[in-house]
Every structure is written in C-alpha cells, then in structure tokens.
Amino acid sequence: MPTPSPVLIAVESPFSDDARAISARYVDDLITRYHGRPATAAEIADVDASYPGERLQEPHGLLLLARRGRSVLGCAGMRFVAEDAVPGAEGEEVAPQRVGEVTRVFVDAAARGLGLGRLLMGELEVQARAQGLSALRLDTRSDLVEARRLYAAVGYAEVAPHNDDPYADHWFRKKLGR
Numbered sequence: 377m378p379t380p381s382p383v384l385i386a387v388e389s390p391f392s393d394d395a396r397a398i399s400a401r402y403v404d405d406l407i408t409r410y411h412g413r414p415a416t417a418a419e420i421a422d423v424d425a426s427y428p429g430e431r432l433q434e435p436h437g438l439l440l441l442a443r444r445g446r447s448v449l450g451c452a453g454m455r456f457v458a459e460d461a462v463p464g465a466e467g468e469e470v471a472p473q474r475v476g477e478v479t480r481v482f483v484d485a486a487a488r489g490l491g492l493g494r495l496l497m498g499e500l501e502v503q504a505r506a507q508g509l510s511a512l513r514l515d516t517r518s519d520l521v522e523a524r525r526l527y528a529a530v531g532y533a534e535v536a537p538h539n540d541d542p543y544a545d546h547w548f549r550k551k552l553g554r
Contacts, residue, residue: 381445383492385499390429390439390453398441398451399424402482409519410543431455432480439480440499442492450483452496456507459538476504478514481523493526504552511551515544524548 388395403423407415432439437455441448454476478500483492504512515538516523524546528534532548539547 383442383444383449383490383495385440385442385495387438387503388441390432394441394443394448395429395439395451396424398448398482398484399480401484402451402480405482405485410517437476438503440496440503442483442487442496444487448484449487449490450492450496451480452478452482452500453480454478454500454504454512456509473510474508476500476507476509476512478512481514481526488522493522494530497526497530501550501552509552511549513538513547513549515539515541515547517543518545 404415432453439453442450532550535549
C-alpha cells in the first residue's frame with residue numbers, strides 16, 4: 377500500500393479558485409450546522425461578499441491552505457488588527473498592540489480526525505510571530521463544539537468578548553511568547 381503524500385500548509389491568495397472552493401465548503405458547513413439544512417448558493421455568495429478577501433492578504437492578513445497533493449483539505453485565516461490602548465500597571469496608557477484575529481478555521485469532513493486543525497493553528501502561530509504579533513484571538517459559536525475543543529487544546533483561554541458579532545458565543549485568546 378503506498379504511503380499517503382504529506383500535508384503541506386502554505387499562505388495562498390484568498391482569490392484563487394482553490395481558496396474560493398474551500399471557503400464555500402466552510403460557509404456551507406457553518407450554515408448547515410446553524411440552520412440544520414444545506415446552504416443555498418445565494419447564502420454562500422452573500423457570506424463571501426460580506427467578507428472581502430482583501431482582509432486575508434498582505435498587508436491586512438493571510439490565508440493558509442492545507443493540501444495533500446492537489447486536494448485542498450482545509451484552511452485558516454488571520455487578520456492583522458490593532459487593539460485599543462489600555463491602562464498599564466502604573467496608570468499610564470500602554471500603546472495599542474497588533475494581534476492576529478483568527479478566522480475561517482476549517483477542515484473538510486473527509487479529512488477530520490487527522491490533526492489538520494492543530495497543524496493549521498500551529499502554522500498561524502508561526503506566521504503571527506513572524507509578523508511580530510503579540511497574541512491571537514478569535515470568536516466562535518456554541519454549536520462548533522469541535523472548534524472550541526481544538527482551541528482549548530492548543531492553549532487558547534476563553535476571555536471576555538472582543539467584538540459584538542451576533543453569531544459569536546465564545547471568545548478566545550492566546551498570548552504569543554517569543
């Protein structure tokens with residue numbers, strides 16, 4: 377029996393055909409879970425239009441695709457954002473920090489259970505450190521149980537909300553060490 381080819385994870389354009397296809401599968405999975413039915417083509421297009429790909433390419437962010445051979449098995453994105461300045465220990469204001477906001481973490485159903493979510497999250501950390509980011513943050517929904525389990529397993533702590541996304545129920549953060 378031949379050995380399966382390795383999984384390769386790389387930064388790719390969010391506008392490539394492969395990126396658009398895996399993003400559509402991601403959106404379909406989210407809508408299916410939320411509404412209990414498959415997403416329509418119009419719903420997928422609406423979500424895609426409301427989330428411009430420019431946010432997932434330099435200088436605003438990046439998109440990772442996980443591939444085995446020619447097959448795209450998953451994706452993970454990160455937007456580079458500045459958090460508001462906060463008071464420091466002595467009352468002085470600490471300058472805003474640049475952090476990575478994790479988004480579109482998805483592993484295709486046929487590839488789940490292979491550890492690809494961990495690989496994608498690990499590569500996001502590598503990329504975030506290379507960008508000089510101080511932390512990663514994300515939000516997710518209660519029905520995405522596997523995602524919440526993954527984030528806790530790779531060191532994210534549940535924190536207070538950092539946005540007012542109506543679909544988010546849980547917010548996570550991970551400080552990045554050097």
